[in-house]
Amino acid sequence: MSIITLTTDFGLNDWFVGTMKGVILRIHPHAAIVDLTHGIPSGDIRAGAFALAAGYRYFPRGTIHVAVVDPGVGGPRAGIVVQTAEYFFVGPDNGVLSLALRREKVKTIRRLENARCFLQPVSNTFHGRDLFAPVAAHLSRGLRCPRLGPVFKDHVRLSWPQCAVPPGALRGEVICLDRFGNAITNIENEHVSPADAVGMFVRGQAFVPVKSFYQAVPKGKPVAVPGSSGFLEIAVNGGNAARRLKLKIGTAVLVKRRRG
Amino acid sequence: MSIITLTTDFGLNDWFVGTMKGVILRIHPHAAIVDLTHGIPSGDIRAGAFALAAGYRYFPRGTIHVAVVDPGVGGPRAGIVVQTAEYFFVGPDNGVLSLALRREKVKTIRRLENARCFLQPVSNTFHGRDLFAPVAAHLSRGLRCPRLGPVFKDHVRLSWPQCAVPPGALRGEVICLDRFGNAITNIENEHVSPADAVGMFVRGQAFVPVKSFYQAVPKGKPVAVPGSSGFLEIAVNGGNAARRLKLKIGTAVLVKRRRG
């Protein structure tokens, strides 16, 4: 069974996502469609890229990942399909696929140009329904990438905060706030072990201890833990860290290590 | 595989939608259930009717569309199943099905009366679970409509704003606001071509150019485009038109054409 995942900023209050599923099922009635999330803030390509990167690799080999955060729909940006060693990725070439692709072995990129694979007539405002959903459905039925369009040299990459590594410290920033108010940073878990870290400074001030799990601090206290997405995250045990520590996307953090 | 779509105002925070799916799967374990949307504002029959009308026709022939926006549940309104040339529609007879049915060739309407097709005991407050879900499940297994109840003469039709056509202009109104703040009007795309239109006046004042796609105007500027639901919609390139232009359901619009 072919799995198609959907990551969009369409929300669930309109008929957009359901419509994409209808289009897929008309082409491939046995496709298994899984929502990764449709709650990406409108037009926030970086948030979409992060959600896709955080979730895609838990799916079976061969899964087709569709990501549509597409404020440039109808304009000149290309639509692409990217085949990697393990997966397919389908979406607009605006960077929304790029964070996931950083970790994958890219085999080929094609520009979506074969109009026979699209839903006709193609609108200028809803390529999720008219381009990306039908392309994913055709792929899930076994269509090979070359039939979708010509080779595409490169794809748009988001610039992404890099975690700087001064001696004895790691400098990073908040890149995502989740529903629980946890703030995910760009400092990868593998660079910090709780045993090794003196602690984290938020905005150069607030001190947050680095521990292995939320309950290692008393209820209501902040803590930094190696998070499930692979990055250090700031939480409050039983509370909401984003609200409590006024954390935002871009808030600077610094992890102090015992030995440089 | 039989597909059942669900359109409701139940939201996703309670157990209502999940429960409907359980009821369906108990009757037909292989039914494929697709959410069209559950985000219809509570009791807003018109919004439900519009979402169903905007999305239903992208599904495969034979799909069973269930729509439950049902403020009159437990009262005298009938439950009905409508068979059209392409689909089945199941829901309360309060108009929620009527916009979709306007475009379909209706073959037969039946009033749901066969209690053996319902979940017993039938509550007075949740016919989505007790009537409409089991009826859809039985249909998806091949049950024929006559077994569900007697022929029903007619169904409730929503009155719907008609787009008036004065010479040289089209008079309409906003009928739906989507998640992106785009305002969908009741002026059908086929009546307006961007080449032909001088522009749109909102509330007789604000002038909005009519273009083919969002990016045809500078970022932050309003634009009217032929929308993906088949109606002219008002957007702001990279912004939120509803907020920016204070658009509401019912806001009057007028499209001025070059030639009457």
Place this chain on the structure above:
Amino acid sequence: MSIITLTTDFGLNDWFVGTMKGVILRIHPHAAIVDLTHGIPSGDIRAGAFALAAGYRYFPRGTIHVAVVDPGVGGPRAGIVVQTAEYFFVGPDNGVLSLALRREKVKTIRRLENARCFLQPVSNTFHGRDLFAPVAAHLSRGLRCPRLGPVFKDHVRLSWPQCAVPPGALRGEVICLDRFGNAITNIENEHVSPADAVGMFVRGQAFVPVKSFYQAVPKGKPVAVPGSSGFLEIAVNGGNAARRLKLKIGTAVLVKRRRG
């Protein structure tokens, strides 16, 4: 086909739920996954327990119900699987399963300890993905409970408001507010028949008539009806009872009966 239901407080705006589904499908590509709800307020074990209890029994025999409202993740609380006469239940042992289990015939409880059934490495912050999803997937493929871990003597039970029964009256409280603003009480339908009840007093003051359905009172008026979850609920015909009557979790109610 094995059905797995998911009840969590993960919301739908992040990638958490989608990721759990990926993990399940990697282990069992043909599992049918149904969302009961992911809208439980963060960390609200009682709300999760109520949603599960309200919905689980509408699913087919053999369904595997996963409930993850888990503020103690990473701490000492156990993960358990409970086999009952009809279903499996998987989740943290913090009471979230306990309301559903009150109605079920429990056959065996096991503590999840077999690391070979988990997603490795197991994080300290996301057992929904790393423990409960893979365990459910293995169960859906036919894995037997003894292979998951040792017998677990007992499980955490939530204390739950009991409906007191003074002569001629039933004393209870609000235990859940749904999306429509209906307030579900802990007074079971079978203890009250509309014919028998004089009416309900909210907070010892506001009088609400007990009727069989919402429309038995004029539009805009409050009414108590036997609800679809099995409990008496307070509604406003065409309105929002929680807002109108300022109802909260814990608001006291008293049903006066004609005969004690």
